[in-house]
Amino acid sequence: MTDDLHARIRAAIDRDASVGLLQRAIRTPSVTGIEAAFGALVADELRRLGCEGVTIEDCLPGRPVVWGVRKGRGTGPRxxxxxxxxxxHVRGWExxxxxxxxxxxxxxxxxxxxIWGRGSGDLKAGICTGxxxxxxxxxxxCALDGDIVFVFIADEESGEPGTGVSAGIKAVVPxxxxxxxxxxxxxxxxEPTRLAVFPAQIxxxxxxxxxxxxxxxxGMPEKGVDALKAGHAILSALWRHSAELETRGTHELIGCGFLLVTGVEAGGYIAVPERCTISLIRKLRPGEDLGQARDELDAVIRGAVTDPEVTVEIAYPAGRDHPVGGMPFETDATMAPVALLQDSVRAAMPGRGEIEGAPFWSEGSFTANQLGIPTVYCAPGDISNxxxxxxxxxxxxxxxGVEAFALFMARFCGTAG
Incomplete structure (x- = not known):
């Protein structure tokens, strides 16, 4: 597209309005479980922008999903x-x-x-950028040829009791x-990417x-069955399994698969430990099957226990778009829209817009895998903070980011003005 389009967009940015919107967003707390007020703010903004069919609907009591469509001329992509x-949460911040x-x-x-505050990067800057x-x-x-669909959902974050199961996106996908x-x-x-473009995630x-x-x-340990000793055997097997996973290949953007033991607890009395608990997280690269990975882990754990009096239970508490976890995904980084987004970011902020892999899991796998929409992550903010x-x-x-997104929207959807 022409340099004139970019110049017009850059000249039209209202710094005070854009920054003010992000500040209002941050000042509207939306810790997981109390998203309603921020959902209402977003819905009001969609209406102000002339979006049609703006809807707030609870995915769980008091927890909204919000969507609306800014209609174009009907002649461009959506x-x-x-x-x-x-x-x-904000515990300890003050x-x-x-x-x-x-x-x-x-x-x-x-x-x-x-701009400081909870949610500034994750991900209110992204919402306000759009x-x-x-x-x-x-x-x-700039009158767009194609439509823009805005969808904002509750319950992506985990950490609060009974939350973080992607209830919002699970309600939206159907x-x-x-x-x-x-x-x-x-x-x-x-999601925050420092304005890099992430076409793949773990x-x-x-x-x-x-x-x-x-x-x-x-004093009579022979009367007991030592769960900690069995736990030690399991830990050794888990670390061997992780080392083996790392030899199975490396994804260009995501790296290799592995598992990380994140917690161990046992004992507590001056006695043979009756119980030992072990927590872990398994990272998968695109192309790995989550169900197969779960079955492999199960075999590793149970194979490490030789005492028939020891019992082992394994729970998978973080089901997302799979019963036991979250799926990886990958979008072809050579697709024209990906390159167009890169070019738009580079035009707005030289040195940004590079292709990278997401070192986190978020809900792009729902749109990519279940809906078949080529999906990337891109927004201001740094996931590391x-x-x-x-x-x-x-x-x-x-x-x-505001400039880059506006330029990309005009170029991708097409504009007659």
């Missing part, structure tokens, strides 16, 4: 912009920043040209399959292993 409404302007996790304070980009196109007089929400030709899930599952023996007084007391987004990066 883009989907989606992300999650919820953030992780104590960490006591006496500092950043002590309120929802203040959206600007310090050294960065909304502000459309507002920028309106100010620039609606898209039935045509109640329009499907799309390309999707951007606005898969994962969490396993909680409970090993049970029989307790006995320490999210979920921490350091969560923040540089103002310059955020505004570059």
């Amino acid at each position: 883009l989907m912009v989606l992300g999650h409404l919820d953030t992780v 104590e960490h920043w006591a006496g500092d302007v950043r002590h309120d996790p929802f203040s959206a304070a600007i310090v050294e040209d960065q 909304l502000s980009a459309l507002a920028t196109l309106d100010r620039a007089g 609606k898209i399959q039935r045509g109640e929400i329009p499907n799309a030709d390309f999707a951007i899930y606005v 898969g994962f599952f969490i396993a909680e292993i409970t090993v049970t023996g029989r307790s006995a007084y320490f 999210c979920h921490t007391f350091q969560e923040r987004v540089p103002v310059a990066e955020y505004l570059a």
Whole structure:
């Protein structure tokens, strides 16, 4: 597209309005389980932007999904912009920043040209980037040929009791399959990427292993069955299994598969330990089968236990788009829309827009695998400071994201003005 289009878009960016929207978003708390107020804010913004069919519908009581469609002229491809409404908790934030302007996790304070606060990066900057980009196109007089579908969902984050099972996207996917929400030709899930483009993500599952023996007084250990000793054998087998997984190949963007033991607990009395619990997370690269990986793990664990009096139970508490976990996905990085998004980001902020792999799991696998929409992650913000007391987004990066998204929307959907 022409340099004139880019110049018009850049000139139409309203810095104060864009930054103000992100600050209002951060100042509307939406810790997982209490997303309703932020969902209402987003719905109001969609209506203000002239989106049709703006809907707020609970996926769980008091927990919304929000969608709306900005109609184009009907002659171009359709883009989907989606992300999650919820953030992780703020426990300890005020104590960490006591006496500092950043002590309120929802203040959206600007310090050294960065916007601070819970959810700033993960992922309210992404949501506001998409909304502000459309507002920028309106100010620039760019009438789109294709539609833009906005979908924002509760319950992506985990960490709060009884939450984090992707209830929002699980409610939305059937609606898209039935045509109640329009499907799309390309999707951007606005997880923070520092404006890199992530066309692939890891898969994962969490396993909680409970090993049970029989307790006995320490002076007569022969009367007991030592669950910790059995747990030690399981740990050794798990680490051998992880080393073997790392030899099975490396994905260019994601790396190799492995497992990480994240917790071990046993004992507590002056006695033979009756119980040992082991927690782990398994990383999968695109192309690995999650069910097969689960079955392999099960065999490794049970094969390590030789004492018939020891029992082993294995639970998989983090089912997402698979009963035991989250699926990996990969979009062809050479697709024209991916390259167009890269070019748009580079035009807005030279040095950004590179192809990378997502070192996290999010819900792009639902749109990519279940709906068949080529999906990437792209948004301002750095995942490395999210979920921490350091969560923040540089103002310059955020505004570059607004510019890049507006340019991509115009180029991808087409514009007559």
